[in-house]
Amino acid sequence: MSSIQKAKELGREIRNSSEFLELKVKEENLSKDPAAQEIIQNVQEVQQELETAQRMGVQPNQEQMTKFNALREKMHGNQTLRDLVQAQEDLNEFMKEVNQAITDGIQEGEEKSNNQ
DSSP: OOHHHHHHHHHHHHHTSHHHHHHHHHHHHHHTOHHHHHHHHHHHHHHHHHHHHHHTTOOOOHHHHHHHHHHHHHHHHOHHHHHHHHHHHHHHHHHHHHHHHHHHHHHHHHHHHHOO
16 A cells, blocks of 8 residues: 555544544534634634734734734633534544654654664
8 A cells, every 4th residue: 555545544534533523523513503703703803903013013903912812712612612623633643643653653763774
């Protein structure tokens, strides 16, 4: 089996992992929660305003920062968003473990070739 075929197989395994499937459930829950969607949209708008100001060399004003912090608090108070963030973090941790396993496999091969 070629490396590309093995990578595709790994991709399928990841797609079927509990971490990936749980994220999909949480994304579906988000699509059914208009309040959570509104919070995300508002946060994105304020983030864009802040980024635009920074690119122009202007420091965000107190009103913008207060608005941003209030929206972040709303995010933390919304169970749908907290669940989504947790599922994203769980998948990211799983992917780190997968990447580490790949790195370990590469290093094992290097150690064996160096010992010959």
